[in-house]
Amino acid sequence: MREISCAALQAAVTELFLKANREIAPDIRQAMEAARDAETSPAARYALEQLVDNYDCAREDGLPICQDTGMAVLFAEVGQEVHFTGGQFTDAVNAGVREAYVRGLLRKSVVADPLFDRRNTLDNCPAIIHASIVPGDRVRLLAIAKGFxxxxxxxxxxxxxxxxxxxxxxxxxxxxxxxxxxxxxxxxxxxxxxxxxxxxxxxxxxxxxxxxxxxxxxxxxxxxxxxxxxxxxxxxxxxxxxxxxxxxxxxxxxxxxxxxxxxxxxxxxxxxxxxxxxxxx
Ligand code: SF4
Missing domain, CATH: 3.30.1330 (60s Ribosomal Protein L30; Chain: A;)
Structure with missing residues (x-):
């Protein structure tokens, strides 16, 4: 059995959501640059230039790519040989999301009740967690900050x-x-x-x-x-x-x-x- 502390899980989740919100993935950026260079419509080309420039501003200044910093969605493939220590898996994930959105000054976009009160939870929690059990002793985390x-x-x-x-x-x-x-x-x-x-x-x-x-x-x-x-x-x-x-x-x-x-x-x-x-x- 391999032990992974909930503190390590929490820290990893925090870094993932900070990174996802500030740094666009290289393949998306390359595709947007290629679209910009190929574009024949002046208005669309200008829009693509602005969007690519915005990626640079976000990365260089540590700012979110968009004001809608999304709901925090986490896919976790958990090896069945892993034992989480020092807490609970779900609590650690939500603590990591909370830390990312509070420390990173990311917009909090979650309301506790979807229909009536619609009061903001003020920490972008709870995260939406999709966990699956897989062979092995590793944990693969995929964080998605999903705008609505x-x-x-x-x-x-x-x-x-x-x-x-x-x-x-x-x-x-x-x-x-x-x-x-x-x-x-x-x-x-x-x-x-x-x-x-x-x-x-x-x-x-x-x-x-x-x-x-x-x-x-x-x-x-x-x-x-x-x-x-x-x-x-x-x-x-x-x-x-x-x-x-x-x-x-x-x-x-x-x-x-x-x-x-x-x-x-x-x-x-x-x-x-x-x-x-x-x-x-
Ligand atoms: S869909 Fe939402 S998250 Fe995506 S760019 Fe538009 S406002 Fe931002």
Whole structure:
């Protein structure tokens, strides 16, 4: 059994959310620079220049990339040979999130009750934690700071098997079309196909953090990713909604076994501020 202290877990979570909010991932930055250099629409090119400059300002000055610093989402793959000491796993994660958002002067965006009181919890807690047990004695953490301008544009569709590949393709592209400029494009699109209602959504969220350009291992899904990417870019929504060539930076699909009677599809939209960071303990 390998022991990992909750203090170490808490510190790692804090650093992940500080980093995610201040430093855009290199692949996102490169894709945005490439979009900027290729853009033919002056308005969209100007928007892309501003967005790339904003990444630099955030990193150099230790400021958040966006004022919406997101809900704290943590995927944790916990090796079954790990024993956490000195506290509780969930408490440590939330303490890490609290420390990041308070010390880092990140906006606190969580309300305790979703419908009635809607009072801010003042520390961006609780985090949304998706923990799974895996072989080994390591803990892999993936932190996502998820803004809701884009989250609100996401959809889950319980399609039937007869919808087939074309039905899924239409659902993905239609979700981006309905979103229009609201999710702060260029967007990143995560798609979950299969499982059940909630597993599809979970896969879609996880897929938003996949490195750009990394395709689904099954060439049929990889082809669907590429076709959806081209079709969404052909919508012409463009950077910040100013038209132009680049509406989406990536479409990433995760798939899972499902029921004989179903074809769940979830599309989770992320903005250009696709803020995620990961580490292994
Ligand atoms: S959608 Fe993204 S870029 Fe737009 S306000 Fe929200 S977090 Fe910021």
């Amino acid at each position: 301008g884009s989250e609100n544009m996401s959809r889950v569709g319980m399609l039937t098997p007869s919808a087939g590949e074309q039905g899924v393709f239409i659902y993905i592209v239609e979700t981006a079309r309905l979103a229009g400029p609201n999710p702060c494009p260029p967007i990143v699109v995560g798609v979950g196909i299969g499982g059940d209602f909630e597993q599809a959504a979970l896969m879609a969220k996880h897929a938003t953090a996949r490195p750009l350009g990394q395709r689904h291992p099954d060439p049929r899904y990889a082809d669907l990713e590429n076709r959806a990417l081209d079709a969404i870019n052909a919508l012409g929504i463009g950077a910040a909604g100013y038209g132009g060539l680049t509406t989406v930076l990536n479409v990433a699909i995760e798939s899972a076994p499902t029921h004989i009677a179903g074809l769940p599809v979830a599309v989770n939209i992320c903005c250009h501020a696709s803020r995620h960071a990961e580490t292994t303990l």
